[in-house]
Amino acid sequence: MHVVYSLGDRIFRRVVTAGAVTSLLVLALIGLFLFARGVEIFRDMGPKFITGTNWTAGSGDGIIPAEFSIGPMLAGTIVTSLIALFFAVPLSIAGALYMEFFAPAKIKSTLVSMLDLAAAIPSLFFGLWGIQVFSSMGERWAALTSHYLGWFPLFNNELGIFGRSPFIAGLVLAAMIVPIITSVSREVYSRTPRELVDSCYALGGTRWGAIRAVVLPFGRSGVVGGAMLGLGRALGETVAVYLLLNLVFKYNFNILESEGGNIASLIATKFGEATPYELKALLAAGFVLFLLTLSVNMAATAVVQRTAKAQP
Amino acid sequence: MSSTSDLTIQVVEATPTQPWHKPRAEQRRDALVYLALAVVAYAIVMVTGIAGPDGFALVFFVEVLLLTILRSRGIGKAKSTNAIISTVIGAGAVVAFAPWMSIFVSLVTKGFHGLYVGYLFHDMRVTTPDDELNMGGVGHAIIGSMLMVLIATAITLPLGILSGVYLTEVRGRLTKVVRFVIQSMSGVPSIVAGLFIYTTVIALTGSFSGFAGALALSVLMLPTVARTSEEVLKLVPEDLRAVSYALGARQWRSSLMVVLPTVRSGLTTAAILGVARVVGETAPLLLTALSNNAFKFNPFNGPIASMPMYIFGLLQIGTEYSIARAWSGSLVLMLIVLALFITARRLGGKDKR
Structure with a gap:
C-alpha cells in the first residue's frame, strides 16, 4: 500500500525517526570511539593483548617496555560470571516457579513488586552488602568446600585465606542477577497456556507433573534468554567486583583463593593513575568488554524476542 | 400413599467445603510441627559445629525434607515426588529471595544510627569521614x-x-x-x-x-x-x-x-x-x-x-x-x-x- 503523507506528517516522521536513530548512533559511537582510541594498543600488542599475562605501564624511558594484556582479567570476568550463573539459574527457576505456581495469591503480587524493586537495587549495594554482611558467611562455605573438595584443583587453597576470592565475588554476582533472571523466567512461565496446565491436572497429574510436562519445556528458551541477560550484567559489573576481589594480575582458576579481578574492575582500579599510553590500553580493554557484553546481550535479546513472538 | 400433609420440606443447608484448602485444625497442626522443627534446628545449631543463619536454614531444610519424605510414604510415586519437589522449590525460592531481603534489613539496621536531622542538609566540607556521626551529611x-x-x-x-x-x-x-x-x-x-x-x-x-x-x-x-x-x-x-x-x-x-x-x-x-x-x-x-x-x-x-x-x-x-x-x-x-x-x-x- 502506498501512502501519501502531508508535509506536516513528513516533518513529524523525519523528527521522530531522527530521535529513534540517535540511539543506534550512540551505540555505534561507543564502539567506534573506544576502538579508535584503543586501536594503537591492538596494533602494538597484537593477539597478545588477549592471550598474554602482563599489565605493566613500563618505566617510561623504554628500559622496561610497557606491556598490556587483559588475559587474566578476561579469564577472571568469565570465571566470576560462570560461578554467578551456576548458582543464580537454579535459584531463579525455583523462585519463578514458586511465585507463579506455589505462592498464595495474597502474597504473589507483593512478591512481584518486591522483585521489581530488587532488580533496581544499585550494584553498589551488593558490593557493600557483600563485604560487610555476606563475606563472613561465604568464607565459611569456602573453607568447608576447600576442606572436603580441596583435592580438586578448582577448589584448592594452599594459604588457608578465603576472603575476597572469585568464589565470593561470584556468589554476590549471583545474588545480583537473580532478580533479572527470576523476573524474565516468571514472565515466560506466566504465559504458559492455562488450558495445557489444567488438562494435566484433569488427567490426574500433580502440580510437579504439570510443571515438568508443560511449564518447563514451554519456558525453556525464556529462561535461557533471562540467564543470558543476567550473564551480560555479571560480565560488565564494576563496583561489586571491585569491592569484593583483590585485584591480582594473574590467571587464577583456584576460585577459593584471594586473588582475581575482572576487566571492569581493572579499568576502575587503573584509571586514576594511568599514563596516557596505559589509558589507551584501558580503552582497548573497555572495547573488548563492550564487544563481549554486547554479543551476549544481542543473543539474549534475540532469544527473548523470539520467545515473545512465539506466544499467542 | 401418603397424604400431602405428610410432605415435609427438609431444608438442607450445605456447608461450603473447600477440598483444595487444608482444614483449620490441620493448618494449626502444621504450624506447630514447623515451629517444633525450628526449635530442634536451633538446638542443633547451638550444640554442634554448624553455625550461623545459613547453618540454621540448612538444618531446618533437611528436617522439613525428611518430614516430607516420611509423610509421603504410601501415597504413590507421583504424589510423593510432587511433595518432595515442592519442598525443594520452596527452599530454592527462599534462598533466591534471601540476599535482597538481607540487603533491605541490613540497610535499615546498619544505616539507621548514622541518621540525624541534619544529615540531609549538611555537606562534608568541615567534617572528616572519621568524625562522630552527628556531624556532616549527604x-x-x-x-x-x-x-x-x-x-x-x-x-x-x-x-x-x-x-x-x-x-x-x-x-x-x-x-x-x-x-x-x-x-x-x-x-x-x-x-x-x-x-x-x-x-x-x-x-x-x-x-x-x-x-x-x-x-x-x-x-x-x-x-x-x-x-x-x-x-x-x-x-x-x-x-x-x-x-x-x-x-x-x-x-x-x-x-x-x-x-x-x-x-x-x-x-x-x-x-x-x-x-x-x-x-x-x-x-x-x-x-x-x-x-x-x-x-x-x-x-x-x-x-x-x-x-x-x-x-x-x-x-x-x-x-x-x-x-x-x-x-x-x-x-x-x-x-x-x-x-x-x-x-x-x-x-x-x-x-x-
Whole structure:
C-alpha cells in the first residue's frame, strides 16, 4: 500500500525517526570511539593483548617496555560470571516457579513488586552488602568446600585465606542477577497456556507433573534468554567486583583463593593513575568488554524476542 | 400413599467445603510441627559445629525434607515426588529471595544510627569521614545526584519518547533494528558508558564535570526510558487512532494531540523508572564526575559529588565511622529509589483505567 503523507506528517516522521536513530548512533559511537582510541594498543600488542599475562605501564624511558594484556582479567570476568550463573539459574527457576505456581495469591503480587524493586537495587549495594554482611558467611562455605573438595584443583587453597576470592565475588554476582533472571523466567512461565496446565491436572497429574510436562519445556528458551541477560550484567559489573576481589594480575582458576579481578574492575582500579599510553590500553580493554557484553546481550535479546513472538 | 400433609420440606443447608484448602485444625497442626522443627534446628545449631543463619536454614531444610519424605510414604510415586519437589522449590525460592531481603534489613539496621536531622542538609566540607556521626551529611551528594539526573532526564526523555513513538506510531523501516538495538543497549556495562564519555566529552573539555557524568548516565538511561515508553504507547487502543483519523487528523496531529496526551502519566513513569535505574550507578561517575565534599550547584565546573560516589568513597576509607556513614548514605539512596518506584507504580496504574 502506498501512502501519501502531508508535509506536516513528513516533518513529524523525519523528527521522530531522527530521535529513534540517535540511539543506534550512540551505540555505534561507543564502539567506534573506544576502538579508535584503543586501536594503537591492538596494533602494538597484537593477539597478545588477549592471550598474554602482563599489565605493566613500563618505566617510561623504554628500559622496561610497557606491556598490556587483559588475559587474566578476561579469564577472571568469565570465571566470576560462570560461578554467578551456576548458582543464580537454579535459584531463579525455583523462585519463578514458586511465585507463579506455589505462592498464595495474597502474597504473589507483593512478591512481584518486591522483585521489581530488587532488580533496581544499585550494584553498589551488593558490593557493600557483600563485604560487610555476606563475606563472613561465604568464607565459611569456602573453607568447608576447600576442606572436603580441596583435592580438586578448582577448589584448592594452599594459604588457608578465603576472603575476597572469585568464589565470593561470584556468589554476590549471583545474588545480583537473580532478580533479572527470576523476573524474565516468571514472565515466560506466566504465559504458559492455562488450558495445557489444567488438562494435566484433569488427567490426574500433580502440580510437579504439570510443571515438568508443560511449564518447563514451554519456558525453556525464556529462561535461557533471562540467564543470558543476567550473564551480560555479571560480565560488565564494576563496583561489586571491585569491592569484593583483590585485584591480582594473574590467571587464577583456584576460585577459593584471594586473588582475581575482572576487566571492569581493572579499568576502575587503573584509571586514576594511568599514563596516557596505559589509558589507551584501558580503552582497548573497555572495547573488548563492550564487544563481549554486547554479543551476549544481542543473543539474549534475540532469544527473548523470539520467545515473545512465539506466544499467542 | 401418603397424604400431602405428610410432605415435609427438609431444608438442607450445605456447608461450603473447600477440598483444595487444608482444614483449620490441620493448618494449626502444621504450624506447630514447623515451629517444633525450628526449635530442634536451633538446638542443633547451638550444640554442634554448624553455625550461623545459613547453618540454621540448612538444618531446618533437611528436617522439613525428611518430614516430607516420611509423610509421603504410601501415597504413590507421583504424589510423593510432587511433595518432595515442592519442598525443594520452596527452599530454592527462599534462598533466591534471601540476599535482597538481607540487603533491605541490613540497610535499615546498619544505616539507621548514622541518621540525624541534619544529615540531609549538611555537606562534608568541615567534617572528616572519621568524625562522630552527628556531624556532616549527604546534602551535597543529593544536590549533585539531582543535578546530574535532571540533566540526564532532560536529554533522554525526549529521545526515549521519540523512540517509543517511532516504534508504535511511525513504524518505519528501521522498527525492528531500533527495537533490537535499544534492547541490547540496556546491557552496555556502566563502566563502558563512563569510558565513552571520558574519551569524548572529557577529552574535549579537558575537565571532569557533573555534565559529563550526566551524559554517561544518559547512555544508561535511554534504553529504559525508550522501552517503557514503547510499552506504554502500545497500550493505547487502536480505536483512538482510528477515531482521530476519521475526524480528519493527520498522523502528526493524531500522535501529538491524541495519543501522547492519553499516556502522559505513563511517560512520566518511563522517566521515573529511568531515574531509578541510574541514580545508584557508580562506575560511570567514577570516570566522569568524580566527587567533592562541599555543596555545589554548577554541574559544568569540575568534579561534583553524588550519592553513589559519596558511599563508594567512604567505603574505600574503611574506618568504623566512614563505613557507618556509607550505610546511612545507602539507606537514604535506597529510600530515594523506593520513593521513585512507588511514584511510578501509582502513576502506572492511572493510565490503565
